[in-house]
Amino acid sequence: MPALPSGIPVPDDGGLPAWARPAGPVATAQPFGVYVHVPFCTVRCGYCDFNTYTASELGGGANQAAYATTALREVTLARQVLADAGRTPAAVSTVFFGGGTPTMLPAEDLARVLTGIRDAWGLAEGVEVTTEANPDSVTPESLRVLADAGFTRVSFGMQSAVPHVLATLERTHDPLRIPDVVRWARDAGLDVSLDLIYGTPGESLDDWRTSVEAALATGVDHVSAYALVVEPGTKMAAQVRRGEVTLPDEDDQAAKYELADDLITAAGLRWYEVSNWSRPGHECRHNVGYWRGDDWWGVGPGAHSYVSAPAAVSAPASGETADGGTTDGGTADGGEPPAGVRWWNVKHPRAYATRLEAGHSPGAGRELLTREEAHLERVMLGVRLREGLDLGVLSAPGRTAVAGLVARGLLDGHAALGAGGVPPRALLTRRGRLLADAVVRDLTA
Template sequence: MARALYIHWPFCEKKCPYCDFNSHVRERVDTAAWEAALLKDMRAEAAEAGGETLTSIFFGGGTPSLMPPRLVESLLSEAQDLWGFDSDIEITLEANPSSVEAANFADLAAAGINRASLGVQSLDDETLRWLGRLHGSAEARDALQTAREQFERVSFDLIYALPGQSARQWRSQLEEALDFGTSHLSLYQLTIEPGTRFATDVRRGVFAPLDDDEAAELFALTQELTQAAGLPAYETSNHARPGEESRHNLTYWRYQDYAGIGPGAHGRRGGFATARHKKPENFLAAVEKRGHGIAEQRSLAIPEQASEALLMGLRLKEGLDIAALEARFGIARSELIVPEKVTQYTDLGLLWQDGPHLGVSAAGRPLLDGLLAEIVADALVKA
């Protein structure tokens, strides 16, 4: 069953204009009520998804670094009692690089966090203001230094391909980011998500997204600089020194089971998909009434599981083992992928094949979504 646990903390001090995550702003958060609810939800999930020791835990959000360290410690203690921890468990917490939150890093490390993922997003003050961030570039640099002193491993996020951003501007910022010497970077092109303020701004003509060709140029530059610095891409937007990849995210992309608790958290376990109530108040009410926060739990048909495994696995540089998927799901290779399309795109250098292994090449990565639509069998896409 599940060997990874995701814990969602839904609260933020401010909703960023590009964000479509399940995050909420509240004047007051009753920490005691949330501790009780999350512990109860965790126990209910462990009853269904127990049996193996955990190899990773990920606190996501929202802004988990706003959680009191004592609450983090309580949740980790309960998780260890329920599942047990692998001797080399990775325990990640997402954090904003504000001075207030950085002041808690030592206590969070003492609570058991051994990997921090900082939402820096930019090292430029003007860009940070445009992105709606509450921290400045100096705070971000200080927080990165503090994080490296307190946690065994540190990653941070940057957003690029911003309106009007030039290759020179992105090169300068990425080179500075690489100089920090962290073992992992998440580098995301700005995506205009439906329902966000940025989506409204684009619709009203306030700004226009960067041209696709210019964005592709920045993507290629990103691959070049990170590869040269020893942090090659292991997934479309994630870069790490070999051996420093996010174990938790690899669980998703390798389509292994994981449990998810907290508002809006999703999980995959034993062929079932779970989704918790998204609105914090609805989550609390559900836990109070039923002992868990699940809003939906459904059995995934085998073709749907196979489709998800393909779509996730092909995001990884390592690709996936088609023969292993055939055995796992009892579906023939020709019913998983479209052989003639795979041959066509392999000949064009957009895919690679090595025995039963199939992956997307460096040249194909900028075209990933289009390639997946072409090579995944229609029967799976419609599953």
């Protein structure tokens, strides 16, 4: 697992910097999401570098049975921190339980955490509440408990429908179980998403077609398809280094992405983010909130949170930049006010529980985002969306780069001209989606 970033120490009470307090009335319309990290898994997959732990890795002091109570302690802390900063949201727009495998906890525990979030801030009308799940970690009964508690979506880690691909990924579920769990979730009244991974060593194009077609045959309204990324320090990275497995080349991954896009689009779903497709109205609103820069609080070990500066503080003056924040005062190093603050919790469940039991913030560090950093993130994330990125957000060099990106077939020319009464925007073509990182580099000059 990667180490946490270094950063400014988080105060013992978790309090936000003074500049994060609005000067006037709080703008309650700002969307606010809550992420709950559940760090438990039955086995560690060889490609995974998430902050997750099996029972044998945890040791004493990290009681899975007590985890819901521990997480609720952080919810209580979060409510106080935001209230002290004058940032109490009107209601929570989205909640997302991720991991790990959240459904390793009893459904009643997940429901109890959601109730605590509701009690702390309220849930907006039409709130989206998602949990990730492995196909072998749910039953019809547990899914009904979640739906009755207010969950609205479940995202199953399908990954593949091909046994030898699942074996390489060290996934433990039976692919024949996928139609069953989708049916159980829908019978409970839940929306369903399936997550797929392409580019596993040994996966052929026909294997990938089999997986995509199997996912679509269930009739789900949302599919995510991610290219396998082998992170340093994982078991699979060691296997690659020793020559035991061979990763596919970029052309293979591009062919699989294009095949997925063809099949998923033909089934009536459309892309709304580079790696995500849905029927209209079934987008994952929680993830869209990340991509649009909404505020959120991350509960759990290793979870990250973000709060933007009040508009009067963070609005940049034309041409101003900042060279980084190294203090926790009212300005970044360049003398400008920060654009926001991001922080992250200690990683190990035992340390996380110990801090909260003692009445302390579990925060391990935080950083102040300069306007330049916030601008880069806005471009990097916003350009990945189907709605595209307003060209007015770009710097002058970035706007100059648009024509060349259109000429190379990476940005849509009509969108760049502002067709249909919509302001000119940077909208990725399908080829641009394959080269999104290169597009961002050009747009940020």
